[in-house]
Amino acid sequence: MRAVRVHAYHEPPVLDDVPDPGLGGPLDVIVEVGGAGLCRTDLHILEGQWAAVQNPDLPYVIGHENAGWVHEVGEGVTNVAVGDTVILHPQPSCGLCRACRAGKDMQCENAFFPGLSNNDGGMAEYLRTTARACVKLDPATNPADVAALADAGITAYHAVRKALPLLHPGTTAVVQGAGGLGHIGIQCLAALTGTRIVVVDKNPDALALAAQIGADETVQADGDHVAAVQDLTGGGAHVVFDFVAEQGAEMDGWNMTAPDGSYYVIGYGGELHIPTLDIIATERNIVGNIVGTYTDLSELMVLAQAGKVTLHTQQYPLDDAVRALHELDAGHVRGRAILVP
Amino acid sequence: MRAVRVHAYHEPPVLDDVPDPGLGGPLDVIVEVGGAGLCRTDLHILEGQWAAVQNPDLPYVIGHENAGWVHEVGEGVTNVAVGDTVILHPQPSCGLCRACRAGKDMQCENAFFPGLSNNDGGMAEYLRTTARACVKLDPATNPADVAALADAGITAYHAVRKALPLLHPGTTAVVQGAGGLGHIGIQCLAALTGTRIVVVDKNPDALALAAQIGADETVQADGDHVAAVQDLTGGGAHVVFDFVAEQGAEMDGWNMTAPDGSYYVIGYGGELHIPTLDIIATERNIVGNIVGTYTDLSELMVLAQAGKVTLHTQQYPLDDAVRALHELDAGHVRGRAILVP
């Protein structure tokens, strides 16, 4: 089959012809890829930033945001069958450790992350995953339309989902960064809460889109935005979702958070510097967020199939993967880039 | 191997010589039984009360409260290895359905219940279960000492665990029925909360034991006990745990529950008759409780291994199983009867 493989860091990946993946264990599932999202993390992988953390043997196939059709299943698989349309949780989990038993898939002691860890990913015709990563979809779903929910989508949904008990009517939520993840987060907030949604971004186009999909107020990040949010909220928001969290945005996010409020970190790259006195005197919280659970992905797909969360995507044939990655790096992709067979 | 099998309802079971069970799927585990608890449900099975519900092919092996040592594992098993000491959740779950993914093992769509459903149970030398039923124990644990926690124990723990957010210091909890399950519930309440514990039972010996293991107050169920609890609590308890829920105890339990309180049903056999006006005017709740989750069993074993929950047991050799069941039926067993190899 064709597959996009990294041969060396700081070099473009190569579209290779490689053997199809096969079943390796009783819960394994081979999926025919119908849509594979491109993510900035793929660029970071090519730049070698993940080499030390995950240390995969090169060459290997990238792509961790996948949907498609079940092609083959191991003997222990009971939740999906050949031919089913599926979206894939990016990190197959074991189902046997304490974390899995409590529904905390991302804390699984035995998980792997195809396309990131030492396992081939989904920028290819076929992908090996496991039964515990497969969320079955309406057969009419086009995998290319939803693939981006597999990683960007559940990360945004997970953070919003955790914050729901804090977001009753009368509260305000700030979304900092209305890009790929942020614009999903805004839609989730609008679908699931009665909170007032304030969106902060540098880009006027992103703010215009935000206003269309659920923002009650928008604030341009022009240097006065922390004060502007303070004014709009009378002293800060109950919850701040920071999809940026780098280049100073992280301290802005913290400073937009009201007393008794919570600052949800989803983006990364920056560093917080906070006196413990500031934390206790205002009784504020900082909440870490990573990729969501299998249940999060299932729930998000319900919203997506009901039309409450939609994605802007731009499709590229698998054969043009290298060009697509280049355009992503150059900032020329509008919406999410998706590889299709 | 030797196994206690039901050949016909309304007849004593028979100690048969049958083939050892073998692996049937990749997650299967064969356990050498070290302790198998006797439960009143076993008597009900023999009386045919479960025939219509579960409809097992006869003859079959009973026994659903088991602990022992891992004897053989399927190719997909990663959480236990041959030789491990284990206690077994009574209902192996699939790990793939929506309920399992949310940690709700008892709502698994594909579960079975060895010794109750159409699957052989643990009153035998060996038992077939699956990896998802196995909780690994300290190797020094004697399975016979803990087997009764596998069913009676997690049922009591599950109800207490669900009620913890309601039981802050200053509240009162009533435990109705200080028998097998109830005396575990009392110990769990004493270990995990600062609530005042009031125990109601007909039997003065049971009340004396209750006072030793954590009850703050005891009330004999002599006909005036609802009024006595009302007096002790100033109008009812915040939570009532009803381990009886038959022969009128169910209405007593409801009537001991304070406004804004919750009545937890764990026992069964009776019938509630409640005007909806009574429910809304006092804003009371009725909470159903079944066997606990895998996580519940794991947590309970932590309490047990720390000495915070202890069991009174009486051991019988497997060869004497029929006599043991007879003694249980006759009310001659003190504590929990456990079959040992």
Place this chain on the structure above:
Amino acid sequence: MRAVRVHAYHEPPVLDDVPDPGLGGPLDVIVEVGGAGLCRTDLHILEGQWAAVQNPDLPYVIGHENAGWVHEVGEGVTNVAVGDTVILHPQPSCGLCRACRAGKDMQCENAFFPGLSNNDGGMAEYLRTTARACVKLDPATNPADVAALADAGITAYHAVRKALPLLHPGTTAVVQGAGGLGHIGIQCLAALTGTRIVVVDKNPDALALAAQIGADETVQADGDHVAAVQDLTGGGAHVVFDFVAEQGAEMDGWNMTAPDGSYYVIGYGGELHIPTLDIIATERNIVGNIVGTYTDLSELMVLAQAGKVTLHTQQYPLDDAVRALHELDAGHVRGRAILVP
């Protein structure tokens, strides 16, 4: 001032001329009534059904669903000032007992209920309440437009609010009874959750309205409705909100509830008959619901002022109160009847 007073049960009330109410304590507030809702409970009061429960001295002023403008305040009042537009929680609470300190206003040990308990209500020009009942509104609000949220509204909102953690995307909620409370409940569910909303009612017009304001599915209560809901939901709803709970609807509601689901009782009049085995085997819950808290009312007003919850009302001059009650009794009122000055 003019006031609608009950002089004797089983007789129409009388529009009397009585002295204006005055301040009686430091937290008292006198409100000029701008809108007073008529409720079926007012009819029940006139029928003498509440005589034994509340035992007010006759004659007294009825009306427990009120909004208006602050006319006079006691010396300890700091949250509202003369001239403020306010909606009134129906049960002023003390703010000092344990229940109040935990935010549980309806469990206040020292509360009273003007128009129901031995205190004059709001079908009058002025009403005495306390600071703890006053929710301050946008000054532009017309009290007559929102008065019905003061009792019918918060009762529906309270039940929905309590159930929110159970209603994630992928679940189904049944609303039984799409009348005054039910149609507010539907709007709250649509505004605050991603659950699928199934509405059950006998009246096709009520179902047609339900479909406009958020119902995903409607089911006519024609005798086959329990089976219809079972089919639609694959075995029952995760949450059933029963705004009827009489004349057999209460058992229908319970029987529409899925295993692991919860049956929320809001209406009343019927009686549940449930074997404890049914409760434990399916691990279902029954949840009592009464009028909401002050915080519930505040939150609901945010939804109302954002246009997410709207009411159909029919206004009557205070002078026509007796006629309005008569029309309510005769079933001729469309939406909620509201008395205006």
Place this chain on the structure above:
Amino acid sequence: MRAVRVHAYHEPPVLDDVPDPGLGGPLDVIVEVGGAGLCRTDLHILEGQWAAVQNPDLPYVIGHENAGWVHEVGEGVTNVAVGDTVILHPQPSCGLCRACRAGKDMQCENAFFPGLSNNDGGMAEYLRTTARACVKLDPATNPADVAALADAGITAYHAVRKALPLLHPGTTAVVQGAGGLGHIGIQCLAALTGTRIVVVDKNPDALALAAQIGADETVQADGDHVAAVQDLTGGGAHVVFDFVAEQGAEMDGWNMTAPDGSYYVIGYGGELHIPTLDIIATERNIVGNIVGTYTDLSELMVLAQAGKVTLHTQQYPLDDAVRALHELDAGHVRGRAILVP
């Protein structure tokens, strides 16, 4: 009456003869002080550290940790009567703002803090507070025995109470700092959870005491303590309670926190420096904690009156207040110093 007043910063306070305080509003309560705790915050006040924050008019009476007997009540007070034994929440709240209505006393918009804000405190014969600060006690209680629970106690209890849902059996909690607050926190954890308690402190005597009152493990803070906790816990604790949070302890506390765990900040003085990548990759939380609520204080008093939380105190006559403060500053007080009449 006699009262300990600050006349100027950087100078010892003076025992003055001043007029008795009088009622100023309908909810005011005058308390005859039976015990007034000395706190390090009193030393910081004398050093001028709070001057800018609270800016009280000098001279004023210090002392914010008080218990005693009700001496006089305003006309609106219904929860206590003259002669009642009471412990006082340090921050009287209004009972009318949104925060108060949700039970969040410390976020009250109209609160004051006698002895810290511009209001006289309790190092005196009498103190003016309000009804909403008074928790009624068993009349037999000696105020001097419990006064320290009014501030140090509820702060520790509040943090533990918030963390209870995270501390099921099988988890580990670290308590960093086993001094005044920490040793109350340890007792609360032992009374209310089944978590394993690991205590970290520099002082071997504090660790010895910790082991007596509930610590399962103790670790001396000798520079290797983070690694020691990592070893004991297999990678960090589920919850870390940091009662120090200065001089580097704050980063130690964060680094002792397991993935998916929470770092509770209670002490203050230091500064956290944390890359956002560390927060999201491990999905950890930082939780701010301030003084507890009225309900927290009520619950803590239940534990105290049941003997589950005890205090070591050293009494000084009010006339020796200046000496007591000097001894506290010099580190010569064992347990908590309490002024008595």
